[in-house]
Amino acid sequence: MKKLFALTLTTCLTLAGTAAHADDAYPQQTIRLIVPASPGGAADAIARLVSPGLSASLGQPVVVDNKAGASGTIAGAAVAKSKPNGYTLLMAQSTSIVIAPHIYEQLSYNTLKDLVPVTQVVRVPNILVVNPQVPAKTVAEFIALAKTKPGVFNFGSAGIGSPSHVAGEMFDRQTKIQMMHVPYQGSGPAVIALLANQIQVMFAPITAVLPLIKSNKLRALGVTTIVRQPALPDVPTIAESGVPGFDINSWFGVFAAAGTPPDIIARLNRDIIQVLKDPHVANAIALQASQAVGNSPQEFAALVRNENQQFATLIKEIGPQTMR
Known part of the structure; x- marks a missing residue:
């Protein structure tokens, strides 16, 4: 009986040691x-x-x-x-x-x-940008303008269900304006359409539009995060621009x-x-x-x-x- 117990104990310890070794060895491929x-x-x-x-x-x-x-x-x-x-x-x-x-x-x-x-x-923060032909210079000015022209402004996105799409729908809902959504196959095509004024608005990933903002080819109105972004410290948040709690x-x-x-x-x-x-x-x-x-x-x-x-x-x- 003692021999059987000793053998069982030894086997358990060996298996435990093997398992521990296998875990420690990750990864092996x-x-x-x-x-x-x-x-x-x-x-x-x-x-x-x-x-x-x-x-x-x-x-x-x-x-x-x-x-x-x-x-x-x-x-x-x-x-x-x-x-x-x-x-x-x-x-x-x-x-x-x-x-x-x-x-x-x-x-x-x-x-x-x-x-x-x-x-x-x-x-990756998103940022509300508009084509320079849109006269609004701030988020508040854009909201006021859009309310006078329901359904006139088109906002583009990187695709259905993308953060840029959801941000636009959230903005529409919270400000009670009416923009038309135009989905594209990625941020790149949407930005090209924005530059061509085929769409007027986009909640774009900041990485996709930062150079265009700095070269004045697009106008930044507000960032979608709750705090300002170091890359564009002078651009206010949408939350501080009249849409409290906006954060995406x-x-x-x-x-x-x-x-x-x-x-x-x-x-x-x-x-x-x-x-x-x-x-x-x-x-x-x-x-x-x-x-x-x-x-x-x-x-x-x-x-x-x-x-x-x-x-x-x-x-x-x-x-x-x-x-x-």
């Missing part, structure tokens, strides 16, 4: 970082900025894998249905995590249950499949934050007028839950059919 956009987009650029440093830190290649389409939900499904072992990750935009689930009724996965947050990587921005963050071991999530979180602190990476993000974040999985999860509820309420009030 190539890691896929799936991006819900085509090469050249914002999510792709951020993934390719972070992946070399993450590869060096983890000691294994981190390969960017582009899976565009359906507001990021194709990429999201690929990660949500992958093995929860830390070898398939998602560089998601806020659109696909907290907005798309309330627009598309039959997603094959649940963004809150089937994906686990690792860390928020960057925050884009973000990109890394997710893994639900069920991924906590120690792997912790390792990825630590290493990604380390990469974001690298001067080369930090400077590249700052030059894009974006803000590096690098928060804890718990802080990121809280942000996702809060924004999910916020957009659920907003889209329900607007009407999902209007957003499609």
